[in-house]
Amino acid sequence: MSHFDYQNGVLHAEGVALPAIAETFGTPTYVYSKAQLLDNFDAYANACAGRDALVCYAMKANSNLAILDLLARRGAGFDIVSGGELLRVIAAGGDPKKVIFSGVGKSEAEMRLALEHDILCFNVESIPELHRLDAVAGALGKKARVSLRVNPNVDPKTHPYIATGLKASKFGVAFDDALATYRTAAQLPNLEPVGIDCHIGSQLLDDTPLLEALDRLIELIDTLAAEGIHLHHLDIGGGLGIDYGVAGEDQPVPAGEYLNRVFQRVEAWRAEKHDGRGIKVIFEPGRSIVGNTGVLLTKVEFIKHGEEKNFCIVDAAMNDMARPALYQAWMDMQPVVKRETTGAMFDVVGPICESGDWLARDRELPVEAGDLLVMKTAGAYGMTMASNYNTRGRAAEVIVDGDQVHLVRRREKAEELFALESVIR
Ligand SMILES: *Cc1c(COP(=O)(O)O)cnc(C)c1O
Numbered sequence: 001m002s003h004f005d006y007q008n009g010v011l012h013a014e015g016v017a018l019p020a021i022a023e024t025f026g027t028p029t030y031v032y033s034k035a036q037l038l039d040n041f042d043a044y045a046n047a048c049a050g051r052d053a054l055v056c057y058a059m060k061a062n063s064n065l066a067i068l069d070l071l072a073r074r075g076a077g078f079d080i081v082s083g084g085e086l087l088r089v090i091a092a093g094g095d096p097k098k099v100i101f102s103g104v105g106k107s108e109a110e111m112r113l114a115l116e117h118d119i120l121c122f123n124v125e126s127i128p129e130l131h132r133l134d135a136v137a138g139a140l141g142k143k144a145r146v147s148l149r150v151n152p153n154v155d156p157k158t159h160p161y162i163a164t165g166l167k168a169s170k171f172g173v174a175f176d177d178a179l180a181t182y183r184t185a186a187q188l189p190n191l192e193p194v195g196i197d198c199h200i201g202s203q204l205l206d207d208t209p210l211l212e213a214l215d216r217l218i219e220l221i222d223t224l225a226a227e228g229i230h231l232h233h234l235d236i237g238g239g240l241g242i243d244y245g246v247a248g249e250d251q252p253v254p255a256g257e258y259l260n261r262v263f264q265r266v267e268a269w270r271a272e273k274h275d276g277r278g279i280k281v282i283f284e285p286g287r288s289i290v291g292n293t294g295v296l297l298t299k300v301e302f303i304k305h306g307e308e309k310n311f312c313i314v315d316a317a318m319n320d321m322a323r324p325a326l327y328q329a330w331m332d333m334q335p336v337v338k339r340e341t342t343g344a345m346f347d348v349v350g351p352i353c354e355s356g357d358w359l360a361r362d363r364e365l366p367v368e369a370g371d372l373l374v375m376k377t378a379g380a381y382g383m384t385m386a387s388n389y390n391t392r393g394r395a396a397e398v399i400v401d402g403d404q405v406h407l408v409r410r411r412e413k414a415e416e417l418f419a420l421e422s423v424i425r
Pocket of ligand 1: 058060061079102103199201202203237238239240284285286287288
């Protein structure tokens with residue numbers, strides 16, 4: 001069930017009509033549904049119930065404190081990719097002991113911060129990173145728990161920019177180098193190898209590549225155990241896809257089904273080993289927790305009839321939502337108040353001075369200047385990728401809870417955008 005529905009021809013988020021939100025908070029505004037967020041998280045949490053498992057929400061998808069707080073209170077851990085994200089988790093009341101630190105370029109300062117907060121594990125991506133982490137941990141008199149991000153070299157069949165587990169990728173340690181890299185980790189005095197992880201890509205509609213990656217991780221865990229390196233967790237990453245409404249595209253596998261298949265394999269493998277050792281399974285979902293939780297509400301400024309195309313110029317732009325410009329992503333645009341179709345085709349574009357500033361192309365939309373539109377399924381990699389390009393303040397963010405609307409990030413003022421700058425005289 002979606003928590004964004006038309007009632008009497010007007011789009012609502014839960015019990016609130018979107019025109020009322022535009023009236024109160026202006027546009028562009030990201031509108032999130034609390035119920036949708038919790039439903040999405042619960043699909044993971046329920047599949048994990050009674051199992052040794054942890055859901056670490058990949059917060060780069062959407063890191064608003066209110067969202068982190070709601071998930072933390074539901075028991076979520078967090079997958080972070082910077083020291084700044086760790087500070088957000090702490091500010092939102094999340095538990096650093098449920099934090100996994102991913103990323104290829106962790107600085108010494110970030111490692112120190114994470115060690116001081118005793119995070120669950122560092123997902124390490126290279127040998128130089130192992131040495132740096134060992135030195136930083138040693139200087140603090142601590143032992144760092146590490147996992148190696150292994151590149152299982154399975155093709156996730158997604159957009160090349162969001163495929164991360166292939167041989168040519170900057171991410172992870174090559175599968176064939178994993179054993180030697182674990183040996184190095186095991187010999188460094190201030191590191192404790194506790195896990196293994198991978199993340200093969202994003203927006204995967206089918207879980208076959210994820211299950212193939214799982215098999216490869218299992219294979220490595222067995223090889224390592226034979227060498228006396230016993231791991232306590234396996235982290236399969238994130239990547240589960242969502243329905244963006246693309247015509248003719250397959251429906252994504254539901255999270256509950258995917259998790260059940262993961263647990264079946266893991267449990268069958270543990271039973272076959274007869275060694276009584278358990279293993280914790282960690283998931284790092286981002287998009288599938290927040291993607292369909294949000295819409296981007298925007299107003300039509302002008303309708304412009306060009307020589308070859310009609311343009312619907314809206315007040316949201318690539319600085320608010322970069323996915324179309326960055327990945328040529330197809331994002332669904334719909335009118336907030338239903339109108340009779342006119343058959344007119346539009347490119348929906350923003351006011352930014354770049355040809356790449358488009359949100360949707362070749363869409364049949366019944367629109368007039370002054371109308372409200374929504375970009376659907378905009379909750380993931382929307383606000384977190386927003387910038388201030390063209391000195392545009394970033395959008396406001398609100399969370400709807402039943403018939404209540406909570407402002408969770410106010411709109412930026414232009415003066416704030418240059419407040420950190422100074423002139424030289
Ligand atoms: C981005 C990322 C995720 C989340 O990916 P989704 O496709 O949003 O689920 C998980 N793990 C790592 C290491 C990531 O970089």
